[in-house]
Amino acid sequence: MASPTPERLYTPDRRTAEQSILQQYINWLFVKKGLYLRDYNDLWDWSVTDLEDFWESIYQFFGVHSPTEYSQVIYRPSDDDMIGVRWFDGATVNYAEHIFRHKTNQRPALLVASERHRLQTVSWASLESQVAGMAAWLRQQGVGLGDRVVAVLPNGLEAVVSFLATNAVGGVWSSCSPDFGTASIIDRFQQIEPKILIAADGYTYNGKPVDKTDAMRSLRTGLPTVQRLVWVPYLDATSRLERSVLWADVLKTPAPDGLTFEPIPFNDPIWVLYSSGTTGKPKAITHSVGGCLLEHLKALALHQDVHVGERYFWYSTTGWMMWNFALGSLLVGATLVVYDGAAGYPDLNTLWKLADDARINHFGGGAAYYLACMRAGLKPMDTVRLTQLRSIGSTGSPLPPEGFQWIYQSVKSQVWLISFSGGTDVCSGFVGGNPLLPVYEGEIQSRLLGCSVDAIDEQGRSVQDELGEMVMRQPMPSMPIYFWNDTDNERYRNSYFTEYPGLWRHGDFIRITPRNGVVIYGRSDATLNRDGVRIGTSEIYSAVESLPDIADSLVIGLEQPGGRYFMPLFVVLKKGAELTDTLIDTIRKTLRTQFSPRHVPDAVYAISEVPYTISGKKLETPVKKILSGMDSSLAASKDTLRNPASLDQFVDFALDVRS
Secondary structure, three states: OOOOOOOEEEOOOHHHHHHOHHHHHHHHHHHHHOOOOOOHHHHHHHHHHOHHHHHHHHHHHOOOOOOOOOOEEEEOOOOOOOOOOEEEEOOEEOHHHHHHOOOOOOOOOEEEEEOOOOOEEEOHHHHHHHHHHHHHHHHHOOOOOOOEEEEEOOOOHHHHHHHHHHHHOOOEEEEEOOOOOHHHHHHHHHHHOOOEEEEEOEEEEOOEEEEOHHHHHHHHHHOOOOOEEEEEOOOOOOOOOOOOEEHHHHHOOOOOOOOOOOOEEOOOEEEEEEOOOOOOOOOEEEEEHHHHHHHHHHHHHHHOOOOOOOEEEEOOOOOOHHHHHHHHHHHHOOEEEEEEOOOOOOOOOHHHHHHHHOOOOEEEEEHHHHHHHHHOOOOHHHOOOOOOOOEEEEEOOOOOHHHHHHHHHHHOOOOEEEEOEEEOOOOEEEEEOOOOOOEEOOOEOEEOOOOOEEEEOOOOOEOOOOOEEEEEOOOOOOOOOEEOOOHHHHHHHHHHOOOOOOOEEEEEEEEEOOOOOEEEEEEHHHOEEEOOEEEOHHHHHHHHOOOOOEEEEEEOOEEEHHHEEEOEEEEEEOOOOOOOHHHHHHHHHHHHHHOOHHHOOOEEEEOOOOOEEOOOOEOHHHHHHHHOOOOHHHHOOHHHEOOHHHHOHHHHHHHHHHO
């Protein structure tokens, strides 16, 4: 797998590097701790070797406030088990309180836009007033430490206010995007037995209003523990739902003491996120308030270099962990920019225009969005100025080399591209940006501090500059404290720790480069394995989707009787293109030339569209199950898919593939 050094696309100038918060932290370690670190590799080694001193330094550097003292930084029941690790026992913190430490009349708290509304400014005073009113109402309903508040809301001001108020009173937050199916939402929320439901009457997407009134009525029936429903008339100001309280009335609740914050034990839950649920009931992944506080401070300040007063945006819905992560920008004093609607409506320039209008400094989105812009021939630098833009973040799936090139050739030539990868599992990243290092084509800059990421072969040995299974060798504070209602942590353990006992197996195939950067090759459970050689699916997608006639693709590896291996490639053709023998030959030749004969598919089929989860990930494993003979209704929960009908086409291929 060793490869030549890829093209260097960006190098931070001396001033940017010296003024970065990461460099300030390194200087602080020298002055306060007497630590002399030659470079980032030294810093990273120390951060994953001396966990106690590292995480205590993060706690101190960011001035985490706790009215109570912690007794120890880390308590680990067993040296060879990450489950049950506790952090900063005795400390009590509040995430929302740390956000409001930055309130000021010098700059806005939020900038909010949607398909229906132009960019609006929300002051810190207005945000504080709304959160105080809602927090007072929640207290009136008896919501306190550990009580669950759930929401089905678009990505707007109401969602931010609802979370901050829930956390302020010590409640546990959980949200779903309104584009989720009702059954899918019930599957999630029912597990955590919520006390309060906050729901909107609908949302807009691609310019079309989608009414959810009947769905929310059914949802309330499916959640018998809900005591009160707060109704948000998002589409229609006059809409009402029986036996609910209006959002506006909730905000009017008197708060004579202003906004006050409940101290929450460091290891108590802050929110519940969910696995995709494509292959069964979603796992209710529960994170701690202190763990997410520390992790978000570290990741956003040190690795994305978000400074006080800058504007931070990540395109997301309330059902994706990037919504929660983006809230963390408020912890470091940024103004959060939120947008509700389709990234491609009325055209793919919409978000780039938003970046210009809102003077965004840090712009984030899914890799799928950038690739869609690239394939559409978009060149934002010709239509918007983006003078304030410092960084562009990408996550959700691996950004291939041509995606890197497109950013620099078509968006902005002098910009810091942060390819970021982690997941719902830790509500953050394992690998990502570094303001001190160059950006190389197709390569994530570094392993993040405190993240003991390694690549191992099938014998569990560390490998360098070779394809390997991504594992974590040490715990980090934002790992799940548990899965909700998971007896004896059975599902938790089976999700990460059974393959390599004592190591967290994340399910990605990676290569750690000679520069200590990281290349991700796709999910390891969908990884292709030909003749004992493992191939990442992203390599194939990168090559195939660079061809002018191909819009999208999906590759599957199928083990068959007698030790045979069959690897079909499914392609979505661009308008006017046909899957001719000539095009198939071109695909085969491209893969053989760029990679190896093992990358060449056994068959190529044309399909109408590739199935995706709502968060933009290709459904390789469910399609593999369908092609292996599983009923499509059992292979994936269609409520969790962006385009559920797309799975049906693979039923027809199953007989052909298995013949």
